[in-house]
Amino acid sequence: MIIKKFIANDFKGALKQAKKEMGSDAIILHTSKVRRGGIFSFLFSPQVEITVAVDESLQVNSDRLRKPVSSTAVSSTAAAAEPNRPVFSPQDANPGAQAIAPSAPGELLQELQTMKNLINDVKVKIYEVEQIKGISGEVQAFYETLINNQVEKELALKIINRVESRLPKDSKGDELWVRDLCLHTVQEYINNIKPIELQREQKGALVFMVGPTGVGKTTTIAKLAANMSFLEGKEVALITLDTYRVSAAQQLRTFAEIIGIPISVVFNPQDLGEAIKQYQEKDIIFVDTAGRSPYKDEHMEELQDFIEAANPDEIILVLSVTTDSSDLINIYQQFNLIGVDKIIFTKLDESCNYGRILNTVYHIRKPIAYLTTGQSVPDDIEVPDTLELARALLREGGAI
Secondary structure, eight states: OOOEEEEESHHHHHHHHHHHOOOOTOEEEEEEEEOOSTTTTTSOEEEEEEEEEEHHHHHHHHHHHHHOOOOOHHHHHHHOOTOOOOOOOHHHHHHTHHHHHHHHHHHHHHHHHHHHHHHHHHHHHHHHHHHHHTTOOOHHHHHHHHTTTOOOOHHHHHHHHHHHHHOOGGGGGEEEEEHHHHHHHHHHHSOOOOOOOOOOOOOEEEEEOOOOOTTTTTHHHHHHHHHHHHTTTOOOEEOOOOOHHHHHHHHHHHHHHHHHHOOOEEEEEHHHHHHHTTTHHHHHEEEEEEOOOTTTTTHHHHHHHHHHHHOEEEEEEEEEEEOOOHHHHHHHHHHHOOOOOEEEEEGGGGGGHHHHHHHHHHOOOOOOEEESSSSOOOOOOOSOOOHHHHHHSTTTTTTO
């Protein structure tokens, strides 16, 4: 096995060197960025270093496959060149190999997995480079901003390709033009906004708030109830099913007393039906459910029983933007088994990267109802402004 390192200004250049010297059978073991030498190294961008390995025996076999030669010619040539060449087995070359291999299978598998991961990373990077090749510099900078804001690469590539296809050739160097087009393109992915809207003659609209523990459902309900009561002049009632946390029921009760609206604490689906009947003449009834693990069947079955007993007009899933995109999507998929109509994203004040919002709505295709930006009741809740949200996605550490 031959192992060598190659350094170039970019990955493509280093890969070209490696292929030229080591052949197409070489395997990339590692990639990294290295600083140039010298006292002025800080003035230059880092270079790319790749570590490449090739097995000589595999390379010979591959060459034979590419250039077929008769077995007679090969054997006669080899015999003439080395008439007394002894034949070695792998054990002769490394006497301890047979003893070492069985004793450390775990280490060998770990090394193979590490190599596999490195190769996959390189493949992804090559795909990424190929996708953005030919894209104008201004749009590539936009791509980097999306990635820095934790937008998924697949989605970011889709967005920039759409931007590039819409950009007039004579405007590709116009930074302001490109930025405006980028903003409007991102807006298209987050333009499904649907807050709670009550029909003029509607009474007893029933809205369930569901979600995992700790996302801020109770505070969010308090904000919505206060705004609808004070700003919209609606008659509001609250029902809490969160009897697992005494503090949650007490918190909502305190909010209800301050706002001046009725509240009921319900322990089972039968009592829920009675509470709903009690508030039928109210404009809207908010139901605060217990924060439950979406991965525990018994929790979801219990929630399902309440929903079947109530038959709500809307089920709104509350998600925190401090949660990873993959987890947000998994949580949605679990709650969607009982039905989800809209999404509220909370805790925007606790994150500087809003790419998770873009990732989530792209995959789940559900409208956003509200965003919450702090703990203050009733102030820190708003219907999303898609332009402001797009702007937040296009600036480092942006905030709405």
